Each structure stands twice: as structure tokens, then as C-alpha cells.
Amino acid sequence: MFNPFKRRTFLQAVVAVAATTTFGCSDDETSATPDGSPYFPQSLASGDPRPDSVVLWVRVEDTARAGQDLPLRLEVSTTEDFSSLVLDKKDLTALAAHDHAVKVKVTGLSSRTTYYYRFSYEQDGQKNTTRIGRTRTAPAAGDDVPVKFAFASCQDFIGRYYNAWQRLLQLDQDLDFIVFLGDYVYETTGDTSFQSADGGRTVRFSEPQAALAQGTGVTAFLAANSLSNYRDLYKTVRTDRQLQAVHERYPFIITWDDHEFSDDCWKDVATYEDGKRDETQLERKHNAEQAFLEFIPLDTAQSAEGVVNVDNEPRFPNTRIYRDFEYGRHLKLLVTDYRSYRPDHLIPEDAYPGAVALDATLLGAALAGQPDAVKQVFQADTFAYVNIDDAAYAQHKQVLQGAYLSQAKAAGLTDAEAAQKVGLWVKGPVALFYVNQVFKAAGFAALQIAAADKPRGLAYAHMGKSALFNIQGSRYVVVKDTFDLFAAVKYQLSAGASEDVFGPDQQAWFNQTLASATNTWKMVVSSTSLSALIWDLRAKSDIYDPTLRQRFYFSVDQWDGFPTKKKVMLNTLKAQGVSNALFLSGDIHASFASVEEGVPTLTAPGITSGSIKELAGLALLGAGYAPGAPVYGYAVTNMEKTLKDSNAGLRFADADSHGFVVVEVKADETLATFHLIPAAEVAKDYSKRDPSELEAKFASHTFRVKNSDIQPA
Known part of the structure; x- marks a missing residue:
């Protein structure tokens, strides 16, 4: 007589079959959880794709085994069902000393090939797996293929939502990689000078007593200081499902800017005190670097196959995250480091105005x-x-x-x-x-x-x-003509040291790599913008204060702060015959396309960070200028027009939108498309709405880069 399954036995069988189908493998000894296991709260990611290798990343978390090293398995396949494994590495260990974050360099891969990967963690006989990640290797040197990628920057988490990343996923474009230009995290927990307040999007430190207390009263906030503080930033930001999905979909090439360590920093020096006290913070700098290297899928030490030992990656003052990538015949990508070696801002924050x-x-x-x-x-x-x-x-x-x-x-x-x-x-x-x-x-x-x-x-x-x-007149809102004169004298007297942005080793690499590159396009990734951001108010007769009727740089924390070096660098490229150079930059939270000293440059908006128009408005209000004041109108309300009128090379400006830029590299031209959403939308979470609502908020603007110029396409 037929003996039917009991209900419990029947359900167990169904789960077992489903798990086996999901994994597409023959691990009969263990059952498995669905994709997206809670043991992997930050999902997974890939980065630094080369023709034969890629770096894969994951972090596992098991509160029941806190403080213990945890075993991991990595599978890599050419098929999404993992039926064609090219790697099955069962001996990985997620070290407690690295917060159980692991980077694995996978080598011996085929060029311009899509690979699928996943990590799994076994606990009490249960196999727990990540979602499936997808990555792609670079084309081989000399391959005559187009290249398509996106670049973006500045993704402040607090009170803001990653609608821009959601839109990129909606587009589902066939990208080779994504370049992220810095400010992947922000080191502060709620600096009211630029961060929003939203209880649903906050960062809380597990060890607040180890952080740096800043501000007082209602303006008080904490800044990351200890290693656990910096780790908390990455762990929190990477819980965002939109960001996770982008990492699961595309490999990233990432550099840092200031907020991975400290706002407007240089070397290992912070600027919170604006010159009141020395803010050299070597231990804090090392903590910031440690967390970055643990959580970002890159390989600074050019490791061999296997686990990238973060402890072997160089630290300040010997940091090296600058590196270059070859993408077939048409693209050489140079990723620079603007923060680690640069000197102080030319005008000290504590400078006596009368000196x-x-x-x-x-x-x-x-x-x-x-x-x-x-x-x-x-x-x-x-x-x-x-x-x-x-x-x-x-x-x-x-x-x-x-x-x-x-x-x-x-x-x-x-x-x-x-x-x-x-x-x-x-x-x-x-x-x-x-x-x-x-x-x-x-x-x-x-x-x-x-x-x-x-x-x-x-x-x-x-x-x-x-x-x-004060930051006014030192890092922001500096009189251009007198500053340029002062900078040129200091540059000459110091033999260039006053504006030595790259440092000698990076400069030598930069020069040699550009000079030897035979690729059609030589693209330079800079975390900060090269577009000259000038307010020319000299002829504004309705501004009655004569001290305001001058030309101002908005920010000299950018390349505008090193005007002599910028001019020398760009003119040297032309003099050496480096053709089809293009700079890709970010940090300033605005979209720009410009030609500087005959060299095209594109600046991406922030993913979420407060727009330049928003920040300039707050600064002028703080200085006592009402929205109806003429200077407010020129510098904020009509900022785009003022910037265009003040910089003949500026082809496009949007100072109040978020988004990203998609770049298509071809043999005879490069197309760059800005995908932009108004800044007012950043506080709205579109992830649970009809996709058409978000699509309707975005606008796109495409430009053609050709013959050292940028024009609308």
C-alpha cells in the first residue's frame, strides 16, 4: 500500500531539490539557502578587470562566531547556472582581523569574457550562498573593439537615496566597467553644513566613543577616527540594495578622494579646525586606508592569484592606488591619486588676512x-x-x-x-x-x-x-587674478613643489604611461574637477560692493587651486603630442564638459551629494547675502550662466542635478551622455515605486569628443 509523505518530510524534499537546482552542482552533502543569504549583508563585488584577471570581493558575517575566522568557498563560471566552472576554490578564509572581508584575485581568465561568481559559507551543515555576481574581463591589448563604461562620484548616504544607481540598472546597458571617482563613503555621521537629517538613512558607529566629536549643540556630529568607525561607513553604505545590485552587475575601477579619509584633506592632514590647530593624523589616515583596502575590490600590490593580503598593500606615505588599465586598441585608462601626495592649500586657513x-x-x-x-x-x-x-x-x-x-x-x-x-x-x-x-x-x-x-x-x-x-579666501571663494599671480610666484620659488599634486613617483608614472601609450584614447581619471569654475563679477554694476566685482574661483580644493601645475600639465600633453587625451573627474557635485588649455575634460555629478548650487547657496546665506541680492543671483540662481560667461571653454554646465555619465569609446570619437535627475529628488526613495516614475525624472545630454573639442552630439 502507498505510504504518502508526511507534510514535514515533503517540504524538506522540495527545499532540497530547489537548492540543488539553484546551485547547479553536486554538493549533495549540504543543503543551501536561497540567494542573498543574510550571512552576506553587503552582497559581493568585483573590480580592477584586466584581460586575464579580476578581483572579487565579499564579506561574511556570523554573529554567533564573532571574532573567529570563517571558511568560504568561491565559484567562478562562464555560465550563470555554474555548469562550466573555471574556478572552485574551497579553502578561502575570511579573517576576523579584516572584519571578515575578503578580496580574491582570479587569474588565467579569457579576455573580454563575462564570468559569473558566487561565494558560499557553511554553517552547521547548511550551505549559505551570496547572490550571483557578474563581471567582465578587459579586451586584449590591440583588440579593435569599442569600449563602453560609466563614471560617477560622491554618494553621501545620510538622508539620501541612490536613485541614480537605480536608473543605471534600469537602463541595463552593456557596460565594460564603472569608474568611481571618489567619496565612496563620507566620514561624518551628520555634518549639518552639508548632510541631510533623515532617521531612515543614517550612519551609526558601533564604537562612537572612538570617533572624533565635531561641532556643538544641534550642529554636533561625529567623524570616523578608529578602524571600526571607518569599517562601519562601508558596511552601512553597502547595505543599500541599489548599490549592491550595481556591484553585482558590473566590475568597478575605483579611486578615492577626500571623504574616504577627511573632508578637504591633503596627505595625512585633516581640515576640520581650519588652521586653529595642527591636524596631522597619521593613525587615522592608516585606519581609513585599511578600511578602504578591505572593502574595495582593487589590487594595489599587483598580487599573484589568490587572496589579496591587505596587510601587504602599501600605506601612507608609501600608498599606491594610482594604476592604469589597457582596454584593447582604443583605450588607455590612467587612474590617478589626487589626495595622497598633494601639498597643502596655497592659502593657509589660519593666514592673517593682513600678512x-x-x-x-x-x-x-x-x-x-x-x-x-x-x-x-x-x-x-x-x-x-x-x-x-x-x-x-x-x-x-x-x-x-x-x-x-x-x-x-x-x-x-x-x-x-x-x-x-x-x-x-x-x-x-x-x-x-x-x-x-x-x-x-x-x-x-x-x-x-x-x-x-x-x-x-x-x-x-x-x-x-x-x-x-576660515575656509573663505583659503579653500573657497578666492580672488582668481591675485591668487594666480601668488601661485605662479610660489611655484617658481619652490621649483614646482608648492603645486606638486602627484608627487615624484606618481608623476614619473603619469608621464611615462602617457608618453608610451599607443591607444587611440588616453583617458585620465582625476577625483577632482579640471573644469575652471570661475565667477566673473567684474562688470556687474548692480553689485555695489567693489570688493565683489572681481573674478573668483569657487573652490581651490579642486585643480583650480593648483593653477600653475594644471596649465603646465595640460600644455605638456599638447607639446608631447599626446593625442586624444580626455580627463574624467568628479568631486564638485555638478556636471561639466569643458576644454581646458586645449584638452577636453568631463566632470560627473554626484550620485547623491549636495549639489554645488545648493552648497554655494548655503555659503552665501551664511555670509549674509539674501536670495534677492545681486551677488546671490549671479553665483547661485544663475550659476550655470555665470560659469559659462566666465570660462570660454565651458561647453555644458548643470549645477543642480545628480546622476552619472555613460562613455562610449570608438576609433574616431568618444560619446559622453550625462543622465541627470534634479537635486530635489534625492530625498525620495524610488526603489519601491513604479519604475516609470523614476524614468520620467531623468534627462540625458550627449556630447561628442573629437579633435580635442567637445560639442553637443
Whole structure:
């Protein structure tokens, strides 16, 4: 007589059959969970694709075995059902010392081939598997094939949603890879100066006591400091399903910018204090690098096959994440590192506005060969200065020191710190343009010094520095013409060291790689934008403050901050006959297409990070300019027009959208398509809505790069 299955036995059989079908393999000894096991909360990813290799990444998490190393298995196949395995590596170990994150370099692969991969973790006889990842190797050197990729940057997580990544997935384009230009994570938990507040999209540190406390009261936030803090950033960001899906779909080529360590950083130095105190933070820098190398699928040490030992990857000051990729006959991709070796911003944040940066001798030498009209400008009383250390100015110096000490202590410096700073800055040549204003404001108008017969020089105040310990006039909103002059003198006096962005080793690699590349296109990945972002307000008669009727750089944390180096680099490319060079950049949270010194450059918008228009608006409101003020209109409301009018090479500007750029590399031209969504949509989660709603919010703009120019396609 037929004995039917009991219900429990029947369900167990169904599960077993389903699991075997899913895996497409003969592991009869264990059952398996569905794809997307909870043991893999960050899913998986691939990166650094080359013709014969790729780096695969995963992180496993088992709270029941916290602190223990965990066994893993990796399978790689040419078919999605894993019936044609090219690798079955069963001896992987996810080390607790690396937060159970693993990078595996798979070699011996075929060029321009799609591979499928998955990781699995066995626990109590149960086989738990990741979702299936897909990756693609690069074409072989010399292959005459087109290349298609996307590039993007800046994906602040807090209070924002990855609608741009969702749109890229909707398009389902056949991309070879994705370039991510930096700011993959943001080191802060809710800096109100630029981050939104949304309880549904926050970062919480597992060890908040180890973080850096910043701000006070309602503006208080934490900045990552310890290794666990930085790991928490990546773990949180990679829980986003849209980001996970993009990583599962495409290999990434990634560099870092500042927020992977600290906002507007240089080398191992942070800038939160704006010059009030030394912020050299070597241990913090190493923690940031450790987490980046653990969680990003790249291979900085050019490892052999197998697990990439993160402990062997070089750290600051010997960091090396710059590298290049060959994509057939038509593309050489150079991925540069803008942050690890660059010097400080040329104008110190703690610069005393009245301090003369170029005295009469240096200024005269800098102006030699300039038209008489330019020389005449610097003969105005505005540029007069005196040596405040002269005995005749003893009382003047005392008043200036007193005013400085008062301002420094109001900014939060201790008595000892303020005394050290005043001794450093209030001395020597000082600009009358600035100090006479101090005398008047302090109630000592009678001490004002006449400019007649005084030497002329260039002070920090002439470059836009108006206050102590401030980003205005140091990192942002700098007077272009005086800054360019100052930068050129410093560049010459330091033999280029003042603007040595790349450092000697990276510079040598950069020069040699470009000079030897025979590919049709030589594309340079730079985390920061090369497009000149200038506000030319000289002819704006409705702006009544004459100090505002000048040309300003919006940000000198970008390449605009190293104008001499930028010009030398771009002109050297032309002089050496490097054809079809194209720069790909990000960081500034806006979309630009421009030709700089005859070299095309494209700048991607942020995936989510506050747009440049939004940030500029907040800055001007903070400076006391209402939205109806003329300067607000030129610099914010009509920013795109102002930028285009101020930079003849600017072909396209969108200062208030998020998105990404898709690039199609061909033998005779490159097409670049900006896919953009208004910034106002970033706080809305489209992942649970009808896909057509998101599609309707996006607009696209395509440009053709050809013959060292960019034009609408």
C-alpha cells in the first residue's frame, strides 16, 4: 500500500531539490539557502578587470562566531547556472582581523569574457550562498573593439537615496566597467553644513566613543577616527540594495578622494579646525586606508592569484592606488591619486588676512613683462603695506595683536594657542588695506596709516581672506587674478613643489604611461574637477560692493587651486603630442564638459551629494547675502550662466542635478551622455515605486569628443 509523505518530510524534499537546482552542482552533502543569504549583508563585488584577471570581493558575517575566522568557498563560471566552472576554490578564509572581508584575485581568465561568481559559507551543515555576481574581463591589448563604461562620484548616504544607481540598472546597458571617482563613503555621521537629517538613512558607529566629536549643540556630529568607525561607513553604505545590485552587475575601477579619509584633506592632514590647530593624523589616515583596502575590490600590490593580503598593500606615505588599465586598441585608462601626495592649500586657513604674501620685490618680479595697465593696478593704495615691526609702529602692532588675540580666543583657541598664533602672524609686512580697517573697528581710527610713499605688495586679504580660521579666501571663494599671480610666484620659488599634486613617483608614472601609450584614447581619471569654475563679477554694476566685482574661483580644493601645475600639465600633453587625451573627474557635485588649455575634460555629478548650487547657496546665506541680492543671483540662481560667461571653454554646465555619465569609446570619437535627475529628488526613495516614475525624472545630454573639442552630439 502507498505510504504518502508526511507534510514535514515533503517540504524538506522540495527545499532540497530547489537548492540543488539553484546551485547547479553536486554538493549533495549540504543543503543551501536561497540567494542573498543574510550571512552576506553587503552582497559581493568585483573590480580592477584586466584581460586575464579580476578581483572579487565579499564579506561574511556570523554573529554567533564573532571574532573567529570563517571558511568560504568561491565559484567562478562562464555560465550563470555554474555548469562550466573555471574556478572552485574551497579553502578561502575570511579573517576576523579584516572584519571578515575578503578580496580574491582570479587569474588565467579569457579576455573580454563575462564570468559569473558566487561565494558560499557553511554553517552547521547548511550551505549559505551570496547572490550571483557578474563581471567582465578587459579586451586584449590591440583588440579593435569599442569600449563602453560609466563614471560617477560622491554618494553621501545620510538622508539620501541612490536613485541614480537605480536608473543605471534600469537602463541595463552593456557596460565594460564603472569608474568611481571618489567619496565612496563620507566620514561624518551628520555634518549639518552639508548632510541631510533623515532617521531612515543614517550612519551609526558601533564604537562612537572612538570617533572624533565635531561641532556643538544641534550642529554636533561625529567623524570616523578608529578602524571600526571607518569599517562601519562601508558596511552601512553597502547595505543599500541599489548599490549592491550595481556591484553585482558590473566590475568597478575605483579611486578615492577626500571623504574616504577627511573632508578637504591633503596627505595625512585633516581640515576640520581650519588652521586653529595642527591636524596631522597619521593613525587615522592608516585606519581609513585599511578600511578602504578591505572593502574595495582593487589590487594595489599587483598580487599573484589568490587572496589579496591587505596587510601587504602599501600605506601612507608609501600608498599606491594610482594604476592604469589597457582596454584593447582604443583605450588607455590612467587612474590617478589626487589626495595622497598633494601639498597643502596655497592659502593657509589660519593666514592673517593682513600678512603680505608677496612683498614689493617679489611682486615687481612677478609683474615683469606684464602690460603697463596690469602693473598700474598694483600701484593703487589698496596694495600699500608697512613693516609693523618698525619702531614707529609699536603702538599699531600692540593694537593689532590685541585684536588678533580677541578674535583667536573667540574662535576657540586657548590663551597659549592664541599667543603662539599671534607671534607667528602679526609681524613683518602688513597690508594697510586690512589693518586700517582693524584700527577703525577697534576704536583706534587715529592710528590709520596713510598709503602714500609706502611699498606695494600682495596680502592674503587681496586674495579674498577676510577672517581668521576660515575656509573663505583659503579653500573657497578666492580672488582668481591675485591668487594666480601668488601661485605662479610660489611655484617658481619652490621649483614646482608648492603645486606638486602627484608627487615624484606618481608623476614619473603619469608621464611615462602617457608618453608610451599607443591607444587611440588616453583617458585620465582625476577625483577632482579640471573644469575652471570661475565667477566673473567684474562688470556687474548692480553689485555695489567693489570688493565683489572681481573674478573668483569657487573652490581651490579642486585643480583650480593648483593653477600653475594644471596649465603646465595640460600644455605638456599638447607639446608631447599626446593625442586624444580626455580627463574624467568628479568631486564638485555638478556636471561639466569643458576644454581646458586645449584638452577636453568631463566632470560627473554626484550620485547623491549636495549639489554645488545648493552648497554655494548655503555659503552665501551664511555670509549674509539674501536670495534677492545681486551677488546671490549671479553665483547661485544663475550659476550655470555665470560659469559659462566666465570660462570660454565651458561647453555644458548643470549645477543642480545628480546622476552619472555613460562613455562610449570608438576609433574616431568618444560619446559622453550625462543622465541627470534634479537635486530635489534625492530625498525620495524610488526603489519601491513604479519604475516609470523614476524614468520620467531623468534627462540625458550627449556630447561628442573629437579633435580635442567637445560639442553637443
